[in-house]
Each structure stands twice: as structure tokens, then as C-alpha cells.
Amino acid sequence: MTDDSNTSPPREDPPPHRSTVGYPGRFADGKSAVIQQVWVQFGGDGLRLMDAAGLEQAVWPYDDVRLVDKPVAGRPVRLLNLTRDMARLEIAGQEPLDILRRLAPSIEKTGMRDPAQWRRAAGWTVALSLVFGGIWWGLSSAAPLIAKMTPIEVEERIGKSTIEQVTLLFGGFSGSDELTCRSRDGLRALNTMTEHLTAVDESPYEFKVRVLDIDIPNAFAAPGGYIVIFRGLIDLAESPDEVAGVLAHEMGHVTHQHSMTHLVRTIGFQALIVPLITGGAMAADVLSEVGQAALQASYTREMEEDADRVAVDLMNLAGLKAATFTDLLYRIERKFGAVQKEGEEAAANQDEEVADDSFFSIPDMMSSHPSTPDRARMARELAAPGGAAGLDEAQWAALRAICDTRKKRN
């Protein structure tokens, strides 16, 4: 559109003129920093900017004129022309502003100066929603694939470093690995238990199981076949098959590469989406978060169910008693559920089945697991009848005492 074009419809009432010269204005043409003193006339087709010699410099069609900022009393109004990019016109006084408001009601429109920008903004919004949805979906579906494509050696590397970090974390960063339990007979018993399961396991992983001297009933699997059982779990177990059940469950996580999948997804999520929402100086925060998140693996319900299924399969194949491996879970829930409630109330609930939705402050392993009754039902359905305990009395005693050397030494 050129200055001479006249696309706006002719106005019905001819605008009042204070004089034939018009109102004084200051015009910056957007090409030079020189301010031109002009006379602004309200023409039928738009604002006419006349120079001192009476020559027409430009015509701004009313529909294209906008206020640059909200008018402030006693200050000249600044106007722009949608089709003239950086050209600006200043007019002083209330009278011309009132006339302009009447002739060009659209001057008040703020925000998007160009109607096409609305479409562009809407397009961007849709595109971004798609991008974020895509990131979310892509991460979820790509994570298992990336985990699958990761060579076992890399997984082992990551797993090893995860275990080291956890040991450091719980060991108060003493630098040495004092937490790993090393009683000779205990390790033998642990080995026997692990071999029962690995003998029937067909996954490509070599399982590296260790017990850490930490008083929390928990266990977790790191990528590459690393499995850690906390002593608190063994303390709470009443028979070796219960520990074997947990071990088999963690082996299930390893076989299905849950830990690796989770790591990939967490890193992706943290790096992509969290910063957008939190804002601020996040780039650095994100990094530390990513490291921590890797440790705080919490799996999805489906993952836990998969691991349970593997656990029961392995126990069946190894001839171990699979039907009651959930008893340990009940015991953990009772113990920690009771902590939440107080006094008599807890005592009253002691023998009842713990409700599905009760709140437990049990770390990681339990947090996103399917409800215990569901798991028990599944175990009972799939478990082969009978089954051995897996360890004899002496071996079981040794396993329970696996951390004792360390205590004696201290």
C-alpha cells in the first residue's frame, strides 16, 4: 500500500478543521532521524501530513493508524502506521486526539498491530502445543528404544556410577565404600540365592548384587544388572524366599531396562520442560536436578507389574516359593503405615488389611508400586504351588548377619 492509495471507505461527515493548515505535528519518517515539522489535516481518506510549503508528505489511512502508547494528559500522543513500520507522528493537544478517536476508532487497539499477527500467534501456539505434546510423547516412547539401543557395557558403566553415587550419598561422602556388607558367609548365602534365580534367567545381564548397611527396607536396580538391597529389608524378612522375591523383582526391572528407560526420560524431561515452567536461573539448576533425578527413580505402575511378573516367573522356574513374596510388602506397609498414624489408632489397624490408598512415607521402591493387595492377588494366581525357601537355616542366618563384620570392626 502506498501513501496515495485510498482503500478506506469515504467518511460520511467531513471532519472539522480548526484551520485549513491543520494541527502542528512532529513527523519521523522512519528513514532518517530528522524530525519534520508538519501540519496534520484530517482528510476524507486519512491523516494528511503537509510540510511547511504545503506539499503533502504522506497520507495515513485511518484504519492503519494506532497509538504507540496510552495517551497521557499534557503529553503529545505518538502514532504509528501499521504499514509504515518505524515511521512515527506526534500530535500535541486534546482536540486533535478527540477528532482522531472519532474518525479512527481503531487507534486504541493495542497488542497485535497487524491482524496477520493474530493468525501467526495462534499458529505458534498450536505448533508449540504440538511440540510439547510431541516431546512428552516422544520421550515416553523413545526412552525404551534408546534404552534398548544402549550397549550393555554403557549400561553397566552408568549403573556402576549410580551405585557409587548412592553409596557415597548414604556413606556421608566419606570417599570409601564402608557401607557394602562383606561378611564371608553372608556373601556366600547371597550368592547362592542369586544363582538360584540367574540359573533360570535368560536375560543377557550379569547380575551384581550387593547389600548396603542402611536401615531402610528398600531395594533398587541400577542400569546394567546392578542390584542393591538395603539391610533394613533383610531385617524385616521372615524367610529367605521373601528376600529372593524382592531380588527377582529387581532382576525384572533390570531385564526390562526400566532403570535405563527412566533415566533417559527423566533427563529429557528435566532438560526440556521443567525450565520453561520454573524460569529464572535454571540452566544450572537443571543440571544438578538431572543428576539427582537419576537416583530417585520411580517407575510407572506398568513397570512394576512387569517386574512382578518376571519375579514370579523366575521364582517358579527356580522352584522357590512365589505365592507369599508379597508378605514382606505387607510387613513394610504395616511398619511404616503405623508410623504415620499414632497410638491406639495404629494398634487398631494392625490386623486389618491396609487400605489401597493409604499414605506411606516409604522411599522409592514402594512409592509408585501397584497396590499391595493387587500384587498379592497376582502373585497367588501365577505362583506355582509349593516351592522351597531357597536357603537353609544356616545360610539364612548368615545372610541376616551379612553386615555384622562391619559393626564388629567399628
Next chain:
Amino acid sequence: MSETTEDRIYFDYDGGTFRFAGVVLANLILQILTLGIFRFWARTRERRFLWSHVSLGDDRLEYTGRGLELFLGFIIAMIALIPVVGIYQILLLAVGSSIAGHIIVNLLYVTVLMFLVHLAIYRARRYRLTRTLWRGIRGTLTGSPVRYALVALAWLPAVMLSLGLAAPFMRIALLNRELNNMHLGDRPFAFDGQARDLFGYWLVPWVTLLAVIAGYAWIMYIGFEVMDAAGVDPYNPDAAEPNPETMDTDRVITASDQMPAAGALLGIGGLLYMISVAWYRVREFRYLAGRISFEGMSFSSEIGLGRVAWIYISYIFTAVVVGLALMVVMMILALVLNGVPLDPDLVGTGMGDILGELDQDAQGLVTIGFIMIVAILLQTLGRVMVFHRLARAVVSSLAITGARDFSQVTQALDSSPRLGEGLADAFDLGDF
């Protein structure tokens, strides 16, 4: 057509305090409601306000940037950062528990981050300049952001190894690149600052800080030595009875004086350091402004330490008064809500006791609501009382001397970035 006036003309800032507070307050609330995503638009609204109140002669600045540009720039920057973060994580895992490996990887990572930060600074300046309009002419920033970042990387080791002593050299080197590439339209600004001119000023806060640290270390060392001599475990003075045989009573008293002495030194020294930093920054700004020129006009600033100090002192005072007033309001509110009669025994027992009467959920809501209101108010107060007043002081201290001839200034060819500050926002550098 050119205006030629020989005398000095000052920049002017005429933004109203309460109107600015309104902008800040609305922005904060909208940011909370949108979980922070509104911040790109908030920043744009604030800049629009600030720019439109800065004028030189009859002509005001105008900010033409848009929130959407900042938002998209940020998204793109975040996506670009992913490989960096990813590679860092992979390298960390690859080196395992090797301490040397960790040091090398982290050093590498910090280097890359520093490079990106300075890249971001330059790009953000460019964005801001191209969105700044005066007399219908847009600012521009030529030059390569990569070169700028490399200059920064070259100076950083020297600055760190000299414990900050070399900072003015880095500052001037960077400003040289930035200010000499700054344009209004197609005409460049010129900057000829010298690091050696700033160095003397810089020594003042640097020596002050060093003296405070040295004094603190000395007091602590003496204290430890004395306690050690007296047979007291310096880490746990109450643990065991000192041996009366070896105990030197006079010296133990000295040791117990150590903490107050160290505290006093830190308090007074800290205050002195803050004043020396403020003094340096005032001197620096005046020096830098005086070294900038444009089209034969020279800039200058006469900002004084007194005005800057008053801004901070009055803010601290106001913040304390407002904070106390809010606490009183909260206590009265809690009592009224509870219908608990004002009980002198309750005074000083803290918010928890008063709120204890409310049920848990209501208590949580009231507490969270109150904390949010306090946070919003204090942040607004800080923005209005410190940032806004500093902006006013700085802008109105700036002057131009020389024949004001802008007839040669024409619009630069379009080279403005389409999207906003991205990386700078990712690193939280976009202060205003």
C-alpha cells in the same frame, strides 16, 4: 534540516512511581497465575513502560519488542541447550568416580557455559537495541557475538587467577567490542575507555574485601591458637572441662571474645565493602559514560554516591517497616479469623500457635496465601524502590554535550533478529 545547539542537554525520565508499581504488581500476579510463563510478556510490558518515559529533548524512546519473541527465543535456546547438557551428563558418567575426570569435565563444562553466557549477553543486547526506537530510528549492534564470547573466555582465567584484580581489563575489553559496535540507525557510537583508568577505582573495593577477609581469618586464627593453648577443643568448646593446670584464664577470656570480634568485623567490614562497591560502580559509570560519543556529541554522567546510597538505605528501612507491619497485620488477621480474644500471653508465641486454632487446611491456605502476598509486596517494593529509582537516577544523570546533529542518521538495513533473547533468558541474564 539539522538542529544545532551547543549547550548540554540531559536525558529525562518521567515514569511515575505508582504507575510503575502497578505494572510490576500486575506482572507478578499474572506470572504466578501462569506458573511463570507470563514472564516474557511481563518483561516486555515493563520495558515498554520504562522506554516510553526516557526522553532526549522532545523525543521519547520506544520499545517495540514483543513477549512472543522472547518466549520463542527462549524455547529455541532451551532446545539448543539440550545437547550441551546431555553431553555433559554422558561425560560425567563416562569418567565414573575418577576425581581428575570430574575436574576436567566440569572445567570443560564451565568453559562452555561461560562461552554461551557471553554469547547470550551479546545477543540479548542486540535484541534490545533493535527493539529500541528513537525518532523512528532503530538501534543496532553489529559485530560477532562469538568474538565477544571469545574475548570473555580469554580474560576469564586472568581474572580468576588474580582473584578479581584483573576484572577492569576484562570489562573494558568487552565494552570495547560492545559499545563500538553499537549504532543508532547506521551511525556508530564510539567508546575509548582504558582499563588503567578504572584500575585505581577498582582497587578500593578489591582491597576492602581482601582486608575484611584477612582480618576475619586473623581473628579466627588467634582465637583457635589461644583456645588450643588453653586446652579447649576449638570446635566444641563446651565438650570437656579444660585442664585447670594448663588453663590460662586471661587467654580464655580472649578466646570467648573472638566470636563477637569476628562478628563485628564482618558486620562493619561487610558494610564498608558494600559502600566501596557502590562507590566503584558510581565512578565506573561516570567514567564509562564520559568515554562514549556519537556523531560528535559526547556523553557524560554526574551521578553521585549520595543519591545511590540513599536509594538503598531508604529501601532497607522501608522494607523493614513494611515487613513488621505485615507481621502485625497477619497476627491481627489470624486472631480475628479465629475469634480468639487478644491474649497477652499469645504475643510472641509465633504464628503457628495463633493459627493452631484453625483447622489444618485453612491454616495451610492462610499461611501460603500470606507468604505469597508478602513475597509479591516485597518484590514489588524492591523493584520500585531500588530498580526504578536507580533507573531514574542513572537516566537523568546522563547528558549530551555538543552540536546535536542527527541529519546523517538513517535507518540501518534490516538485520534485526526475528526472535528474542533466548539464551540470555535461559541463563537469567535479562535483567530489564
